[in-house]
Amino acid sequence: MSSSIVLKTSNLTKHYGKIKAVTDMNLSIPEGSVFGILGPNGSGKSTTLGMALGVTTPTSGDFSWFGGEANHQVRKQIGAILERPIFYPAFTAAQNLRITAQIKEVSYDRIEEVLSLVGLNARKDSKFKTYSLGMKQRLAIGAAMIADPKVLILDEPTNGLDPQGIAEIRGIILDIAKSGKTIVLASHLLDEVQKVCNEFCVLRNGRLIHQGPVSETGNTAQAEIEFGAANGKAIELAKELDFVEVLEEQYNGIIRAHLSEGFSAEKLNEIAHSKGLVLDHLVTRRQTLEEKFLEILKNDDSLSK
């Protein structure tokens, strides 16, 4: 089952006159993944999801959910929030969720359950318009969870939230991910995708330019390490060793360096030790998603030239 595909799009395209919102999008989202869709604002994330969810009519191309036909019955098993939480402002959370439950054909008992999942039970009889942005986002996630969906689609769920709100939403998302649901997270925040997702793709100007696992570190780059020792001894050590290429000497005496192939942080530590030097700082840095992202964009630039 782990190899089955939740959403597959084939050459999905949406053009608004001259504006090419999405062009030939071929996306496949594997089941059980926490899938990040990364791209700046206006890169086509919401348009792509809007088409897959039946609210935007594609100019051309196709898509399928769970390997079958995409219709409104399938959408009942998908929990999705596009762009922002949408509810009737003058209705209470409970009144709003009754409408969602009725549309998705689930029992009203689920309302209490999802409200406690997102911690809003105490405020269920308050009007939606009295909610803070964080509470609105949580209610939206609750509504999306009401039919116990196989897939949860979240579009910029932490947009505009304060750090505490962001932490709360991420906590909820990670909890839901642990239960084995597929989660699709569209975001322009690299940091968010790196913290939450295990697969990601990059959109740019309405085109898909990369898809792969988040853990994938660049094979092209050499291992990068940081090390430091008391009394500025680190730089002396670095100059002695020919497999260490110093990139930067930081103000606190920590050296950022590349190691030649075949050498590791372990080897460096061993040599330092044999010279009677104790390293008080030693880190191997994995390539961050940010660097990966910049690399992808750079490759894409050189391709389009």
Place this chain on the structure above:
Amino acid sequence: MMRLLKIELLKLLPAKYFWILMMIFLVIMIAIPVTTSLLSDWVVNSFLSNLGVEQIAVLFDFNDIWQNFTFVFQFFTVLLSSLVLINIAQEFSLTTARQQVIDGLSRKEFFKGKLIVMASMALAVTIVATILCLVFGYLYSPVTDLGIVLKHIQFIPAYFLHLMHDFLFAMFIALLIRRTGIGVVILIFYGWLESIPEAILRYGLEWEWFANLLPNASTKILIGNPFPKFLLQQTDVTLQPTDILISVGYIGFWLVINRWLILKKDF
């Protein structure tokens, strides 16, 4: 169908605008015959009773009452049309329609749900109108033979057609404008705006038939003005089959256009 009705009721019943507009309309509906009858009673009792006149309220006579009442009621249909317009336009201005489609409501179901609301409202209002006609007719009409009572009852289904036409037209504006405030303004102003080409066609060019083809005019002529006949001793104004045909045609036309707008435009 019950599910769609339930969904729409969940959206309508907690909404303030629904109760405000509905209550204003019902109060007006009941207040008109009540005040008219009180007024005529007062006139008869204070001035005419010693002349041997027992009543002047021909307005309440069977079989004219059906046309009299429904003709007056239709001036207030705009309250209900505004309700329909707010109900539908709001779904787009709040983008709740979009979220509901995402949640698994098909666009067809959304369309059907709104039709069910409009038809139920038109039916309920028509039933209230029927009851009011019967109550005031039996209270004041000198003739209450069943044959006479029911003679012009066809104005009741005509009133239903008029309501459905106006609701579907309000839906059309709602789907086009997708904003409640400006939508209501356009709905109200449209009636006045249309009277310009209507006047040109009707009185300037004397193309009466073409004038009757305008959407607003088509529903106005369905229930003709009954009052000139009391003053001018004209013959009865009754329902014309061609007028019914035009009205039904328009209802079909708006149904097709509205369905197309819902199925084809981005939500």
